[in-house]
Amino acid sequence: MSYDEWFRDDRLPHIYCAGCGNGTVINCTLSAVDQMGWTKDETVFVSGIGCSSRAPGYIVADSLHTTHGRAIAFATGIKMANPDLRVIVFTGDGDLAAIGGNHFIHACRRNIDLTVVCMNNMIYGMTGGQGSPTTPQGALSTTTPYGSAEAAFDLCGLAAAAGANYVARYTSYHVKELIRAVRTGLETPGFSFIEALVQCPTNFGRRNKFRQVMDQIEFFKSHALLVQKADRMREEGKKIPDDMIVIGELARRNRPPLGVRK
Amino acid sequence: MRLVIDESRCKGCNLCTLVCPYRIFKPGTTANRRGVIVPELDRPERCANCRLQHLYGRTLCGVCQMICPDQAISWEEEGACEPVKVAIEY
Numbered sequence A: 001m002s003y004d005e006w007f008r009d010d011r012l013p014h015i016y017c018a019g020c021g022n023g024t025v026i027n028c029t030l031s032a033v034d035q036m037g038w039t040k041d042e043t044v045f046v047s048g049i050g051c052s053s054r055a056p057g058y059i060v061a062d063s064l065h066t067t068h069g070r071a072i073a074f075a076t077g078i079k080m081a082n083p084d085l086r087v088i089v090f091t092g093d094g095d096l097a098a099i100g101g102n103h104f105i106h107a108c109r110r111n112i113d114l115t116v117v118c119m120n121n122m123i124y125g126m127t128g129g130q131g132s133p134t135t136p137q138g139a140l141s142t143t144t145p146y147g148s149a150e151a152a153f154d155l156c157g158l159a160a161a162a163g164a165n166y167v168a169r170y171t172s173y174h175v176k177e178l179i180r181a182v183r184t185g186l187e188t189p190g191f192s193f194i195e196a197l198v199q200c201p202t203n204f205g206r207r208n209k210f211r212q213v214m215d216q217i218e219f220f221k222s223h224a225l226l227v228q229k230a231d232r233m234r235e236e237g238k239k240i241p242d243d244m245i246v247i248g249e250l251a252r253r254n255r256p257p258l259g260v261r262k
Numbered sequence B: 001m002r003l004v005i006d007e008s009r010c011k012g013c014n015l016c017t018l019v020c021p022y023r024i025f026k027p028g029t030t031a032n033r034r035g036v037i038v039p040e041l042d043r044p045e046r047c048a049n050c051r052l053q054h055l056y057g058r059t060l061c062g063v064c065q066m067i068c069p070d071q072a073i074s075w076e077e078e079g080a081c082e083p084v085k086v087a088i089e090y
């Protein structure tokens, strides 16, 4: 199969708003899947509920669009029932870290052989822009009209601490790096977690001084800090500004995986 | 190969104009039938992938296709055509 054969042409254009970063993440994931040379019969896409979770509907392979927050739970079932299937989970930040938070950390602990791609738009996109566990401090949303007072979750830190074998973070601007990260995740036995920060112009950008789609992409570009550089800065005792996004490969280890045929 | 934007998919977000090293995509000026202002292509034959895909047997660069959230950018085979002179910028 070639890269564009993974899309369901009859379903496109998709329902995402103009400039929504979810589309970019679908491209990058499918490009990585295509590089792996997998066939559509052996690949399964699973998702929960949210804008991001609509992604599997645009892909020709078998998919499961499950209940809110439960994508990883369903994916675990698929993988345990048939370890030969290649299971990829698309999820949103609310889906993964709010309602599905426990499934997430326990899947990391079990180190089950899944690849989870989280499209983190830092907001509940589908339901109209409520604050999510990853809404940055001070950001405006419909439920935080004076700016979010809470600290945001570091999803990658959570996955790494809970035991995932591979953890990486990129943004929808870093397409080449994102493809490589997803590909490494697909190759890694055990739980792989790839967080892709994406722009949500409709519900996040509009309220947070990113008037144009491009403004948020420019922000990702100028505020991305490679993890190696961040480590160096920490060693030198320099403070990393709060609005910087640490990107790169954040964990890679070799714990025994679950759900891999011996 | 020829670079094309599928007007039935493009939603006019202009992200492609941001990433191309040759600045082939330019913000459009007129809305199409669907009310979308599709970017214009400035001498698309300069695109690395248009020129070299066949030689290398794989997609080169391709950043615009990857970042386009609406899967609107692709390359199509060209038929026989008139030879044209192409100036390549380094």
Ligand SMILES: Cc1ncc(C[n+]2csc(CCOP(=O)(O)OP(=O)(O)O)c2C)c(N)n1
Residues within 6 Å of the ligand: A049, A050, A051, A052, A053, A068, A091, A092, A093, A094, A095, A096, A119, A121, A123, A124, A125, A126, A127, A132
């Ligand atoms: C059990 C349950 N609770 C709440 C909802 C309502 N709901 C639908 S989508 C959504 C938020 C999705 O946010 P996120 O996962 O960040 O995805 P996004 O839309 O931002 O991509 C919520 C709360 C639901 N569908 N089911």
Ligand code: SF4
Residues within 6 Å of the ligand: A015, A016, A017, A019, A020, A021, A022, A051, A052, A121, A125, A126, A199, A200, A201, A202, A203, A204
């Ligand atoms: S609401 Fe946000 S996340 Fe949902 S489709 Fe629109 S831009 Fe994308």
Ligand code: SF4
Residues within 6 Å of the ligand: B005, B009, B010, B011, B012, B013, B014, B015, B016, B017, B038, B039, B067, B068, B069, B070, B071, B072, B073
């Ligand atoms: S990135 Fe895609 S959808 Fe956006 S303007 Fe360019 S061709 Fe259109």
Ligand code: SF4
Residues within 6 Å of the ligand: B003, B019, B020, B021, B022, B023, B024, B046, B047, B048, B049, B050, B060, B061, B062, B063, B064, B065
């Ligand atoms: S493939 Fe690269 S060079 Fe060609 S149009 Fe796209 S971004 Fe420009």
